Amino acid sequence: MRLAKFVKFREEKFGAVLFETQSEKVFTLNPTATAIVREIQAGGDEHAIAARLKDRFDDHDGAIAREVVDFISELRRRGLLEG
Amino acid sequence: MTRLATHTTAEAQDLAAPLYVAWQITNECNLACLHCIEESGPGKAFADELDTAQVFAVLDQLLDCEVPYLSFSGGEPMLHPQFFEMVEYVCARGAQLKIETNGHYLSVENCARLKALSVKAVQVSLDGATGLTFNRMRVRGEFDRTTDGLRNLRIAGVPIEINFSPARFNMHEIGAVVDLAYELGAYSFYTGRTMYTGNAVKAWRHLELSDEQYEGFFDVLRAKTEEYRGRMRVYFHEAGLLEELRYRLQHPAALLIVLPNGLVKLINALPFVCGDFRRQSLDEIWASFRRAWRDPRVADFVEELASDPGKTKTLHQWVFL
Numbered sequence: 001m002r003l004a005k006f007v008k009f010r011e012e013k014f015g016a017v018l019f020e021t022q023s024e025k026v027f028t029l030n031p032t033a034t035a036i037v038r039e040i041q042a043g044g045d046e047h048a049i050a051a052r053l054k055d056r057f058d059d060h061d062g063a064i065a066r067e068v069v070d071f072i073s074e075l076r077r078r079g080l081l082e083g
Numbered sequence: 084m085t086r087l088a089t090h091t092t093a094e095a096q097d098l099a100a101p102l103y104v105a106w107q108i109t110n111e112c113n114l115a116c117l118h119c120i121e122e123s124g125p126g127k128a129f130a131d132e133l134d135t136a137q138v139f140a141v142l143d144q145l146l147d148c149e150v151p152y153l154s155f156s157g158g159e160p161m162l163h164p165q166f167f168e169m170v171e172y173v174c175a176r177g178a179q180l181k182i183e184t185n186g187h188y189l190s191v192e193n194c195a196r197l198k199a200l201s202v203k204a205v206q207v208s209l210d211g212a213t214g215l216t217f218n219r220m221r222v223r224g225e226f227d228r229t230t231d232g233l234r235n236l237r238i239a240g241v242p243i244e245i246n247f248s249p250a251r252f253n254m255h256e257i258g259a260v261v262d263l264a265y266e267l268g269a270y271s272f273y274t275g276r277t278m279y280t281g282n283a284v285k286a287w288r289h290l291e292l293s294d295e296q297y298e299g300f301f302d303v304l305r306a307k308t309e310e311y312r313g314r315m316r317v318y319f320h321e322a323g324l325l326e327e328l329r330y331r332l333q334h335p336a337a338l339l340i341v342l343p344n345g346l347v348k349l350i351n352a353l354p355f356v357c358g359d360f361r362r363q364s365l366d367e368i369w370a371s372f373r374r375a376w377r378d379p380r381v382a383d384f385v386e387e388l389a390s391d392p393g394k395t396k397t398l399h400q401w402v403f404l
Contacts, residue, residue: 008151019181
């Protein structure tokens with residue numbers, strides 16, 4: 001799993017932006033979404049990413065894992081992820 | 084909750100650097116198009132265009148600041164003596180690059196080179212479905228050479244975009260041009276209203292379309308959008324310049340327009356210059372760009388366009404903010 005070929009990621013003070021350069025659409029990311037994209041770039045599937053973030057954010061009720069799954073699904077739906 | 088916020092263009096105020104830099108790398112051109120907003124043409128290179136060291140110093144700044152997307156246009160960008168070195172430099176540093184060309188230098192070898200360098204896309208201007216209309220708009224241009232260039236791009240596997248500028252004498256071909264763009268392998272087709280500025284001021288009687296003609300033009304495009312849905316994207320901007328600029332005043336895009344001499348324009352359709360890469364860093368220019376959109380002279384100029392649309396002919400009389 002990786003960002004699609006025409007998607008660029010840049011971190012900003014508020015989080016980050018994803019820029020899909022074929023449609024020239026820009027998506028702004030909050031800090032949680034930014035952390036997920038950073039982990040996507042580091043490699044691994046949804047479960048590995050969720051596990052890493054769960055440890056980092058001391059997630060006890062599984063909220064982070066659900067957010068990871070939902071967010072990755074949204075990225076796929078918008079064609080921003082491949083693989 | 085983690086959610087994506089979507090914008091058709093990013094707004095500049097909250098970003099650390101531009102997201103898109105449109106660089107007119109030379110004003111020299113092999114053609115002298117009737118509608119050219121840059122007044123480019125043979126022998127029209129600016130006397131003070133950036134030299135090689137300056138060009139690469141600007142590129143270094145843009146790439147160090149992670150500008151994700153650049154375009155090279157002109158003039159004819161492929162006439163720039165360092166064109167391929169610049170393309171290679173940008174692509175090797177991971178930014179995405181679009182080339183906007185008239186298509187006359189898209190030889191088999193050049194297309195293979197662009198493919199090997201992984202340019203994001205090559206946008207070719209195709210202002211007619213026949214030599215008759217194309218060659219009339221693109222003075223000194225050759226329709227067959229452009230379509231041969233497009234075929235070379237397709238064979239090389241370079242993503243193709245097509246741009247069309249409407250005029251009184253070519254608008255009837257719009258449907259055929261969209262069909263031709265698809266046949267030549269384009270994934271996107273762009274058009275809008277031709278602007279009354281640059282060379283177009285002198286040729287306006289040949290170019291100007293009435294509101295009714297534009298209505299028919301956009302009707303065809305709406306039908307073509309549906310016809311090619313899922314196969315080729317057909318983009319067209321129905322909004323007039325005034326409407327677009329009023330929107331931009333409220334929502335400036337994170338886009339810098341860089342001229343061949345390093346000056347930075349606020350937006351192509353306004354005369355304001357807000358930076359100079361020969362004297363300022365990207366950080367300084369970016370700060371100046373964001374301030375400039377709030378300068379009352381900019382809003383005043385836009386509102387004056389409402390009563391005097393012909394003011395666009397002064398866009399080349401640069402106003403330094």
